[in-house]
Amino acid sequence: MNTSIDAPAPTAWGRIATDGIWNNNVVFAQSLALCPLLAVTGTATNGLGMGLASMAVMVASGLLISLLRGLITPEVRIPVFVLIIAVLVTLVDLGLNAWLHDLHKVLGLFIPLIVTNCAILGRAESFASRNRVMPAAFDGLMMGVGFTLVLVTLGAIREIIGSGTLFANAALLLGEGFAGLELTLIPEYRGFLLAVLPPGGFLALGFMLAAKRLIDRRLRAPRPATQPAVATG
Amino acid sequence: MSTVTVPSYRKRIGYQAGLLGGFTLIAAALLVIGDIATRDTIALREAEDLQASLSEVIPLALHDNDLLADPITLEGPDGAPLAIYRARRGTEITGLAFRVRGRGYAGPIDLLLGLDASGQILGTRVLSHSETPGLGDKMERSKSDWILVFEGLSLDHPPLERWAVRKDGGDFDQFTGATITPRAILSALREGLVFFAKHRDTLTASAVIQVEIPDAEVLEAAASEVSEVSESTESSAAR
Numbered sequence: 137m138n139t140s141i142d143a144p145a146p147t148a149w150g151r152i153a154t155d156g157i158w159n160n161n162v163v164f165a166q167s168l169a170l171c172p173l174l175a176v177t178g179t180a181t182n183g184l185g186m187g188l189a190s191m192a193v194m195v196a197s198g199l200l201i202s203l204l205r206g207l208i209t210p211e212v213r214i215p216v217f218v219l220i221i222a223v224l225v226t227l228v229d230l231g232l233n234a235w236l237h238d239l240h241k242v243l244g245l246f247i248p249l250i251v252t253n254c255a256i257l258g259r260a261e262s263f264a265s266r267n268r269v270m271p272a273a274f275d276g277l278m279m280g281v282g283f284t285l286v287l288v289t290l291g292a293i294r295e296i297i298g299s300g301t302l303f304a305n306a307a308l309l310l311g312e313g314f315a316g317l318e319l320t321l322i323p324e325y326r327g328f329l330l331a332v333l334p335p336g337g338f339l340a341l342g343f344m345l346a347a348k349r350l351i352d353r354r355l356r357a358p359r360p361a362t363q364p365a366v367a368t369g
Numbered sequence: 370m371s372t373v374t375v376p377s378y379r380k381r382i383g384y385q386a387g388l389l390g391g392f393t394l395i396a397a398a399l400l401v402i403g404d405i406a407t408r409d410t411i412a413l414r415e416a417e418d419l420q421a422s423l424s425e426v427i428p429l430a431l432h433d434n435d436l437l438a439d440p441i442t443l444e445g446p447d448g449a450p451l452a453i454y455r456a457r458r459g460t461e462i463t464g465l466a467f468r469v470r471g472r473g474y475a476g477p478i479d480l481l482l483g484l485d486a487s488g489q490i491l492g493t494r495v496l497s498h499s500e501t502p503g504l505g506d507k508m509e510r511s512k513s514d515w516i517l518v519f520e521g522l523s524l525d526h527p528p529l530e531r532w533a534v535r536k537d538g539g540d541f542d543q544f545t546g547a548t549i550t551p552r553a554i555l556s557a558l559r560e561g562l563v564f565f566a567k568h569r570d571t572l573t574a575s576a577v578i579q580v581e582i583p584d585a586e587v588l589e590a591a592a593s594e595v596s597e598v599s600e601s602t603e604s605s606a607a608r
Contacts, residue, residue: 209379227403234411237418305511329501
């Protein structure tokens with residue numbers, strides 16, 4: 137946390153993006169949103185649906201809370217944020233059910249779970265309430281992208297190990313055009329139940345967190361080594 | 370971020386309470402508007418869903434009426450009111466469908482059971498469940514063909530005691546790794562068939578609604594029949 141994000145300079149936009157997707161990722165760095173994460177990532181398709189729905193709510197809540205930040209006092213901010221997020225989620229749920237009913241049948245399970253996503257409240261508190269509207273919406277988008285990537289990856293790992301398929305039922309979520317996305321990687325696979333059940337989610341998440349740390353260490357390692365080399369030369 | 374000087378009125382409890390109250394009011398208003406704007410459409414969509422499920426358990430060729438038009442309500446096996454959708458060709462009842470519920474591994478399993486007038490299963494489909502994905506969800510039509518084995522069966526075919534999974538000495542395959550789910554479905558279907566057998570006369574009695582206006586003779590006969598029936602019910606009530 138060495139640079140502050142007061143003005144949306146070009147570097148700040150880039151920082152919001154890298155923070156959202158990698159450095160300050162909702163799951164990897166903040167360890168938030170684990171309830172919806174573990175509940176829905178039985179398949180990559182479910183992960184994608186949950187990720188997209190959460191992303192939409194994150195952008196909208198970032199926008200609204202940033203707009204209203206001059207009005208809301210610190211003392212009552214948390215109930216007001218909770219209220220705004222809950223209303224948004226309920227309206228999205230009703231609207232989808234009425235006008236995009238087929239999509240709602242697939243996503244309907246996930247939408248109420250978005251309320252349990254404390255990452256949305258976390259971003260409202262730590263970013264949207266302190267920044268201008270556009271950066272706040274962009275932060276919501278990038279946090280959503282980061283969350284979606286984790287959901288899809290975790291869903292894919294559990295789906296491949298657990299049932300030998302990838303993106304099963306993707307056509308239900310994305311439309312018939314995406315039927316080609318549905319792969320059966322291991323034909324005649326008997327299935328490995330543990331991966332599909334919640335314990336499998338915790339195990340896979342543990343391995344993913346470890347992998348993220350390893351990658352971070354690799355990325356950081358060369359830097360101290362190059363500096364002495366420059367100094368001697 | 371630098372600390373912005375907050376106007377003093379904002380620190381008062383009245384402002385805080387007013388702010389929270391105002392937001393709650395706006396939120397409630399938005400939810401009411403949202404509910405009003407979507408309620409009818411959602412009801413319509415749900416009716417379409419039910420129509421689609423009904424058409425899966427009662428073949429189109431079997432009826433010429435709108436299944437959703439006049440359901441009758443009876444006390445179901447669990448004591449709660451149960452809506453029964455009847456398929457008719459002309460005035461003759463050719464089939465009917467109603468919801469049955471089994472207790473699955475992770476919660477209730479709701480099924481729609483379609484029967485013909487003789488009590489044979491025309492088809493059955495799972496409407497909702499919360500079974501383990503990849504394990505207990507093989508009863509969904511989109512996941513496997515398992516649910517189709519019930520077509521053409523009835524309460525005495527196979528005999529009642531064989532309406533169970535193989536593990537319990539019955540005739541039906543459980544799926545690998547899941548016995549509780551098929552057991553729940555079987556008991557739900559069995560319950561539905563018993564319910565039908567119990568109320569068969571009420572359920573398959575020719576519809577009272579007649580589309581064409583009948584001749585005077587028929588009307589008279591029907592009227593006398595009705596009075597007979599009401600007399601008999603009166604006398605039975607007196608008894």
